[in-house]
Amino acid sequence: MTAWNTEHTADFRGPLDVTRAATAVLDAQDTVIGWSPAAERLLGYRPHEIVGRPLATFLSPGPAPHAHPVPPRQGGNDIRAARHRDGHELTVVTAVCPLPGAGTAERVLLAAELGDLRRWESRLALLNGLAAQSPLGLAIYDTDLCLTWCNAAFEQEMGRPFDHFRGLRADELYSDGSFVTQGHPPTLDTVMRHVLDTGDPFVDLHFRGRPPSDPDTDHVWSCAYYRLQDADGHVFGVCEDAFDISDRYEAQQRLALLVEAGRGIGTALDVRVTAEKIAEVAVPEFAATVTVDLSRVVLEGEVPATGDPSAMSLVRVARCAAEDPGAQRQYPPDARPPPVDYPPGSPQDRSLSSGGLVVDDTVLVVPLRAGNSTLGLVTFIRGTGSAAFDGGEVALADELAARTAVSIDNARRFTRERAASLALQRRLLPHHVPEQSAVEFAYRYLPADDVIGVGGDWFDVIPLSGTRVGLVVGDVVGHGLQAAATMGRLRTTVRAFAQLDMDPVELLSRLDDLVGQSAEGRRGEPGTPDGTDADVTTGATCLYAVYDPVSRRCVMARAGHLPPAVVAPDGGPSLLDLPAGPPLGLGGLPFESMEFELPVGSLLALFTDGLVEARDRDIDDGLDTLGRVLGDRRASLEALCDRAVAELLPDGSAPDDTALLLVRTRELDSSQVVEWELPSEPAAVGRARELATGQLGRWGLEELSFATELVVSELVTNAVRYAEGPLHVRLIRDRTVLCEVADAGHTSPHLRYSGDEDEGGRGLFIVAQLVQRWGTRYTRSGKTIWTEQPLPAG
Numbered sequence: 001m002t003a004w005n006t007e008h009t010a011d012f013r014g015p016l017d018v019t020r021a022a023t024a025v026l027d028a029q030d031t032v033i034g035w036s037p038a039a040e041r042l043l044g045y046r047p048h049e050i051v052g053r054p055l056a057t058f059l060s061p062g063p064a065p066h067a068h069p070v071p072p073r074q075g076g077n078d079i080r081a082a083r084h085r086d087g088h089e090l091t092v093v094t095a096v097c098p099l100p101g102a103g104t105a106e107r108v109l110l111a112a113e114l115g116d117l118r119r120w121e122s123r124l125a126l127l128n129g130l131a132a133q134s135p136l137g138l139a140i141y142d143t144d145l146c147l148t149w150c151n152a153a154f155e156q157e158m159g160r161p162f163d164h165f166r167g168l169r170a171d172e173l174y175s176d177g178s179f180v181t182q183g184h185p186p187t188l189d190t191v192m193r194h195v196l197d198t199g200d201p202f203v204d205l206h207f208r209g210r211p212p213s214d215p216d217t218d219h220v221w222s223c224a225y226y227r228l229q230d231a232d233g234h235v236f237g238v239c240e241d242a243f244d245i246s247d248r249y250e251a252q253q254r255l256a257l258l259v260e261a262g263r264g265i266g267t268a269l270d271v272r273v274t275a276e277k278i279a280e281v282a283v284p285e286f287a288a289t290v291t292v293d294l295s296r297v298v299l300e301g302e303v304p305a306t307g308d309p310s311a312m313s314l315v316r317v318a319r320c321a322a323e324d325p326g327a328q329r330q331y332p333p334d335a336r337p338p339p340v341d342y343p344p345g346s347p348q349d350r351s352l353s354s355g356g357l358v359v360d361d362t363v364l365v366v367p368l369r370a371g372n373s374t375l376g377l378v379t380f381i382r383g384t385g386s387a388a389f390d391g392g393e394v395a396l397a398d399e400l401a402a403r404t405a406v407s408i409d410n411a412r413r414f415t416r417e418r419a420a421s422l423a424l425q426r427r428l429l430p431h432h433v434p435e436q437s438a439v440e441f442a443y444r445y446l447p448a449d450d451v452i453g454v455g456g457d458w459f460d461v462i463p464l465s466g467t468r469v470g471l472v473v474g475d476v477v478g479h480g481l482q483a484a485a486t487m488g489r490l491r492t493t494v495r496a497f498a499q500l501d502m503d504p505v506e507l508l509s510r511l512d513d514l515v516g517q518s519a520e521g522r523r524g525e526p527g528t529p530d531g532t533d534a535d536v537t538t539g540a541t542c543l544y545a546v547y548d549p550v551s552r553r554c555v556m557a558r559a560g561h562l563p564p565a566v567v568a569p570d571g572g573p574s575l576l577d578l579p580a581g582p583p584l585g586l587g588g589l590p591f592e593s594m595e596f597e598l599p600v601g602s603l604l605a606l607f608t609d610g611l612v613e614a615r616d617r618d619i620d621d622g623l624d625t626l627g628r629v630l631g632d633r634r635a636s637l638e639a640l641c642d643r644a645v646a647e648l649l650p651d652g653s654a655p656d657d658t659a660l661l662l663v664r665t666r667e668l669d670s671s672q673v674v675e676w677e678l679p680s681e682p683a684a685v686g687r688a689r690e691l692a693t694g695q696l697g698r699w700g701l702e703e704l705s706f707a708t709e710l711v712v713s714e715l716v717t718n719a720v721r722y723a724e725g726p727l728h729v730r731l732i733r734d735r736t737v738l739c740e741v742a743d744a745g746h747t748s749p750h751l752r753y754s755g756d757e758d759e760g761g762r763g764l765f766i767v768a769q770l771v772q773r774w775g776t777r778y779t780r781s782g783k784t785i786w787t788e789q790p791l792p793a794g
Contacts, residue, residue, distance in 0.1 A: 014120050015112030016077070016095050022111040027104045030055040034105070042092075042111065044085030055109070058083050059094070079114060093117045137221075137242040140228065143235065145169050145192055154242075159213030170240070177209025180220065180249075192225055192238045201226035206249065207242070217387060220249040254396045257285055261400055266407030269414040271299055272317050278378060278404045279320035286396070287364075287380035292318040293340050293348075294368070294376035298408065301416030304373045312352070314376060316340050322383075348377055357398060364389045366401035370409035378404065421481060424488070433461045437734050438469040438549035439663045442637035444645055446658040448610065455657030456483025456540075457608045458491045462498045465777055465786045467549055467668060467734050470498040473606040473661055474542040475561065483657070490515070490540060490584075501777030504544045504557035508581065508591045512559065515540065515585040540584045543606060549667045550732070552600065557593040559584050562612075565623075565630060567603035573627035604663040605630055610656035611648055622648055630662075637662045672733045678716070680725025680743070688716045688729050692739070699733050703792040707770040708739060714763040715741040715785050718749055723782070736772070737789045744782040 013020050022042040025034025031054055035047040043050075043058050050057065060081040077095040084090060095110045130138060130151055137154035141147055146167045155162050158173070165173065170188035177188075184202060185191045191202055202225045208218055221242040228237045264277040275292040282290045293314040295304040304312060315337040342348040351358045351365040355374065358365045362382035368375040378401050380389070389397070433441070439461075447455030456476030464470050472494050476483045493514060497507045543564065545556030556564070556576075560583030567573045579592035598604070605626070612622030629644045640662055649658065674695050678684040692712045693705050712729065719727050723745030732738040749764050768774060771787040778784075 015116040016093065016110050018108075018110065020112075021095075022092075024050075024055070024109045024111070025099075025105050026055060026107050026109055028106045032057075034108075039111070042113070043082060049085070058085075059092075059109075059111075082111065135243065137240075137244075139170075139240045139242075140237050141170065141192060141240065142237045143196060145189055145196075145238070147173070148237065157211045157213055157244075159211070174207070174209040174211075177207055180206040180208050192240070195225045195227050195238050196235060199227050206245070219244055219246045221245065250392065253285065254392065257281065257396065258399060261403060265400075265404055266410065269411045271408055271411045271415060274404060274407045274411050275318040276320070278400060279318045282380060282400065283320045284322035286393070288323075288383040288386070289321040289379075289381040290319070291316060291379045291381075292368075292376065292404075293379075294408070295374075296339075298375050298412050299337075299415075301412050301414075301419055303412075304375060312374065314340050317376075348379060351377060357394065357401075359389055359394060361388050362386055364394065364397050366397050368401055368405040368408060370405050375405055375408055375412075421484070424481070424484060434463070436461065436463060436469050437467050437666065437668065438547055439471075439665055440637060441661065441663045442641045443662070444641045444658070444660045446610075446645065446649065448655055448657045456487045457610065457657035457659040458487045459606065459659045459661040460491060460495060461661070461663075462495055464498065464546065465501060465775055465788075466738060466740060466784075467732060469547050469549075471545040471547065471556075471604070471606060471661065471663060472498075472542065473561065473608060473659055474540065475608045475610075475657070475659075477539040486540070489518075490542070494542070494544065498544075499775075501775065503593065504546060504555055505591045505593045507544055508542065508557050508559045508584075511542065512582075512584050512587060512591075516587040542584060545604075545606070547598065547604075547663075547665060549665070550673055552597050552665070552667050553595060554598045554604075554665075555593050555595040557581060557591050559591060562607065562609055564607075565605040565627060566598075567605075567630050567633070569599055569601040569633070573603075573605075573630045575623065598665045600665060600667045602665045603630060604665065606661040606663070608657065608659045610658035611644070611660055613656070615655060637664060668732065668734065673730065675728060675730040678725075678727045678729060680720055680723070680727055682720055684720060684727060685713055685716045688712045688727075688741075691729065692731060695731050696737075701733070701737065701792065704737055704789055707789060708737070711739055711767050711770060711787050711789075712741070714767050715739070715787075717763070718785075719743040719745070722747060722749075736791060738786060739789070740784050740786045742779070742782060742784040746778065746783055748776040748783060749785065 015021060020038065022039035023034070023036035024032050024039055027033050031052060032050050033052075035045070035050050040046055045058065060083075063079055077093055080092060080094055082090050082092045091114045092111045093114050097108045097110065099105045099107055130136070132152050134151065135153055136151075137157055138151040139147055139154050140149040146169060147165065148167075150158075150162055158165055170192065174188065179186065179191075181204075184205060185194050188207075191205070195201060202223070205223045205225075207221050207223050209221075210217065211219055222245045223240060223242045225238055225240055227235055228239050229235050261278065261281045264281055265274060267277075268274060271294065275294065279290040279292055294317050295312045296315050297304055299315070299317070316339075317337050342352070347358045347360045347363050347365040351367055352374070355367060355369075357367065362384075364380040366378050366380070368378060378397075380397055382389075433443075441461055443459055445455075445457070445459070447457075456478055458472070458474050458476075460470070460472040462470035462472065472491070474487070474490060474494070476487045476490065478486075490511065493511060494507065497510055502510065541559055541561035543556065543558040543561040545554055545564070547554045556578060558578055559581045563576045563578040563580075565573050565575055576594070578594050581591040582589040607626070609619065612626055613619040614622065625647055626644060629640060629647060632640065632643075635643070641660060644660060645658075674691075676688070676691050678687060689709045689712055692708050696702060696705050696708060716727060716729065719725075719741055723743035725744065728740075728742040730738075730740040730742070732740070767787065771789050774785070774787040776783055776785055
């Protein structure tokens, strides 16, 4: 602020005011007969130096050269050149006022610098503009907070002459208004009272209300309040200036709503949660009630048909209302949402028919579209008496719906992919393992990718011939669908090899060969930036064990996998010192098995490293914890599984896939198994039939005698003719009746087609028709042909 402004900021008297201007009293001959102190300050002459001298001593007779004209004022005024006492010239504005009456004084000459006059006129123009032309509403309230003055903008806002509302208080003018800005006194009266009492101004307070000139529409003003004082410092009131920022405020609110929508919509890959978010965001700032209706197929992860949208079957998935803010989630996640039907001609029906948004007074319906498909509708409803949706609000709703549609479509795709992934996992992992006579078992599987729900670890319980059981646990490097697909191939291969009655070493060797060939064959194909296939299974590990409940012997081998834990019925837990073997796919390295006896009731734990190893825990600590859990002999296998997962994976998830298989061994009672050794001679055939028939009678299974006689006769005959002795015949009564004939030969019989003139080759075909399964397994001393017959009904 300049010195002039500082000096005159509170003084609105003009430079030619008689109390401020340089004043000279002249007689009829323009001789100075009076001289004011202001004239001495302006021109430098003291009274005794100028009184009695002519006017021309300091003032030129004509207009100043190159001076801009000044409009005439009362008494007339001119711009003239004046000469200071020290000789320099200055441009002044003069006004002459006659002095009628007796005496020598004819007139008074008033003079002021031209610059002072022009600055004063600018201030007057500013005040006039604020009072008559400014869009900024100005009002002055006295110390009783009653209105004493307002400008034209304020008067126009009131919609009536000033005299009609002079003397009212601010809260009486806007009885239903309220401040939007927080952190200050709540009412207009308390705000202005605070300003009067403290002198502290308030700036940019946002006030919402309805002016009398527009009583049906909410307006928002940016208001400022400051105290007014006279020249002596006495407080006489408070000034309010207010500028209507309704459009800007609405734009800011819409932008804030979009920002809030961006934070909430699309954060969850769940169709219902996404639908609930848009309803939650839009209420109550944008609408009083919001409903979201989606096509039923969208909830199932499918794409709606691109035909007539009006024929879609819609269901209500979300509703939020201002009068019931806690009801955003109307339906439980697993509940089937109710269908919705729109009457013909309703805004929703018109939107579905046209494919576009529909505005019907206080109802706005926007379709949710993704590509060429309509996913559903969003309906925004305002309460009775509310303003209709304007163009900006329609555009905002369209943007909200577009963002929601993209997020819902993403969630729909995720739902479909996750359903496919879970279906794949259910197909790849045993979701129902039948009970086994050889073992009691329980298992747990936790994928690291708990979003998709699939992983690369696996386990299996495989029924084998002779009531034996194969136990498998494996681990594929990586997570997700790629690891799950690889795991599925390995599990299928292991199950196929196991059905061939391969011993663990041979099975792992064959599996290692296949993995290595697969990796070699795929290397260099497209799949990863470096040209290697991301699905190469090198590094997968596996453990395979076979338990025989008749002999209580168990043989197992592992390919780079963790060894199992064993808990004897009368001992503590321990890890088997099982030869490690290389991971699958390396090739050229041998595997080694271990065979040992497991007492009845022994606990065998097969697991992957995801159970016992973590970033914040050493694997030895995890194994110690697992051993402590398994040491509880009184707990059931299901309880032990739960405790192991709870203690080793307290968060319910792990950075690596986890598989746990617990097995408690059983044995077949001696009354269920009979075995005979016979010489390799033709007479053995009849003897074998007699022994088998007699044993079936003792078991009460006479119904199977005929079929069993034929089976035993054929198998023993083949052994006598084509193999070496001695022969071993064994019958086992379990869930089925098993017949086994073992010899020292290594050739296996095969089914073949016999011609009309062939004398042999039909016996094995007949056997295959009489039993439900049959096969061959090889041992170190020869082979065993086995058959399996179902027990008679009842």
